[in-house]
Amino acid sequence: xxxxxxxxxxxxxxxxxxxxxxxxxxxxxxxxxxxxxxxxxxxxxxxxxxxxxxxxxxxxxxxxxxxxxxxxxxxxxxxxxxxxxxxxxxxxxxxxxxxxxxxxxx
Amino acid sequence: xxxxxxxxxxxxxxxxxxxxxxxxxxxxxxxxxxxxxxxxxxxxxxxxxxxxxxxxxxxxxxxxxxxxxxxxxxxxxxxxxxxxxxxxxxxxxxxxxxxxxxxxxx
Amino acid sequence: xxxxxxxxxxxxxxxxxxxxxxxxxxxxxxxxxxxxxxxxxxxxxxxxxxxxxxxxxxxxxxxxxxxxxxxxxxxxxxxxxxxxxxxxxxxxxxxxxxxxxxxxxx
Amino acid sequence: xxxxxxxxxxxxxxxxxxxxxxxxxxxxxxxxxxxxxxxxxxxxxxxxxxxxxxxxxxxxxxxxxxxxxxxxxxxxxxxxxxxxxxxxxxxxxxxxxxxxxxxxxx
Numbered sequence: 001x002x003x004x005x006x007x008x009x010x011x012x013x014x015x016x017x018x019x020x021x022x023x024x025x026x027x028x029x030x031x032x033x034x035x036x037x038x039x040x041x042x043x044x045x046x047x048x049x050x051x052x053x054x055x056x057x058x059x060x061x062x063x064x065x066x067x068x069x070x071x072x073x074x075x076x077x078x079x080x081x082x083x084x085x086x087x088x089x090x091x092x093x094x095x096x097x098x099x100x101x102x103x104x105x106x
Numbered sequence: 107x108x109x110x111x112x113x114x115x116x117x118x119x120x121x122x123x124x125x126x127x128x129x130x131x132x133x134x135x136x137x138x139x140x141x142x143x144x145x146x147x148x149x150x151x152x153x154x155x156x157x158x159x160x161x162x163x164x165x166x167x168x169x170x171x172x173x174x175x176x177x178x179x180x181x182x183x184x185x186x187x188x189x190x191x192x193x194x195x196x197x198x199x200x201x202x203x204x205x206x207x208x209x210x211x212x
Numbered sequence: 213x214x215x216x217x218x219x220x221x222x223x224x225x226x227x228x229x230x231x232x233x234x235x236x237x238x239x240x241x242x243x244x245x246x247x248x249x250x251x252x253x254x255x256x257x258x259x260x261x262x263x264x265x266x267x268x269x270x271x272x273x274x275x276x277x278x279x280x281x282x283x284x285x286x287x288x289x290x291x292x293x294x295x296x297x298x299x300x301x302x303x304x305x306x307x308x309x310x311x312x313x314x315x316x317x318x
Numbered sequence: 319x320x321x322x323x324x325x326x327x328x329x330x331x332x333x334x335x336x337x338x339x340x341x342x343x344x345x346x347x348x349x350x351x352x353x354x355x356x357x358x359x360x361x362x363x364x365x366x367x368x369x370x371x372x373x374x375x376x377x378x379x380x381x382x383x384x385x386x387x388x389x390x391x392x393x394x395x396x397x398x399x400x401x402x403x404x405x406x407x408x409x410x411x412x413x414x415x416x417x418x419x420x421x422x423x424x
Contacts, residue, residue, distance in 0.1 A: 033355075039350065042135075065167060291373045291380075
């Protein structure tokens with residue numbers, strides 16, 4: 001995400017004085033709530049979905065994720081790279097290729 | 107997120123030939139599942155949480171969000187800015203300031 | 213659910229002195245967390261699932277629902293019948309038959 | 319739940335010819351979606367919640383759980399008792415009493 005998009009999200013929260021509601025716990029609840037609204041786009045039909053609606057719900061999840069990164073002072077590249085290192089170990093290419101099995105089933 | 111982090115996520119999927127499992131519906135399910143694991147960090151105590159664990163679960167959500175953006179060919183700045191424009195209209199500063207009420211309750 | 217099953221759930225909580233953790237909010241988080249574990253049984257393949265695993269995750273959701281009913285002093289038949297009356301109005305047979313559309317799209 | 323409440327849920331689905339949408343996977347998605355709506359009652363404030371709204375969202379989860387039990391031909395007492403036997407073993411009273419720790423942390 002570009003810095004100006006991140007800044008817009010931050011300003012939105014600041015202008016409304018909403019930081020007081022943004023405890024990590026409340027943001028975690030919000031991420032699940034919005035993720036479930038995203039899933040609702042696929043509730044009865046996984047194939048034919050309203051892409052515009054999907055984009056909006058996906059954006060809602062992304063905004064709360066940015067709120068969480070801000071609240072906890074996290075660097076997105078740092079935490080994602082740390083997790084990718086774990087994932088690469090848990091799912092070695094030679095075992096995981098073409099398989100949807102969970103790492104403890106590989 | 108930096109381009110090289112995004113590329114690492116894409117290569118991870120490609121190397122394992124996992125694109126076949128990444129239907130938008132399956133990714134939407136995965137986002138909720140990981141978001142709920144993030145919430146689990148706050149299940150019984152919203153105050154005292156394991157920050158390391160939070161970072162890992164948050165990273166999992168972010169990775170699936172990148173998968174969804176890739177799958178649908180979406181530009182993150184475009185969809186977030188479009189949603190922020192909506193949010194700014196739904197939550198005007200003068201009404202929403204300091205209030206956690208939903209837009210239809212303002 | 214039979215009274216003896218309900219009593220077993222209650223005794224389990226009592227014996228462990230867990231009522232202190234069972235705020236309605238914490239139980240609501242727990243219901244989502246377990247519901248997402250249920251969904252995980254269908255994460256990459258909606259057709260071929262492990263029925264034994266589904267049963268276990270479904271049971272976990274049911275136990276937390278009983279905890280919520282107990283915590284709020286709710287009668288399951290009363291709240292379900294009240295909601296069914298609403299649903300029957302929102303989804304009239306002649307409009308909803310054979311359609312998965314949401315009530316506001318009918 | 320009383321037999322007549324269960325029958326009302328079944329008749330509601332039958333009358334609308336909705337069994338065709340009720341794959342186990344779709345019901346699992348629906349349970350998470352409704353569970354997240356229940357959580358939304360506690361999104362920004364875990365203490366002061368709208369009990370009427372909580373009841374309605376809880377009822378929605380319960381209805382989908384009944385749909386899942388019906389779809390899979392499961393007996394609620396059987397699956398809950400099987401899980402309670404597991405839980406009683408995983409959380410022995412002497413270790414778990416007064417603790418919110420997960421079984422693998424006890």
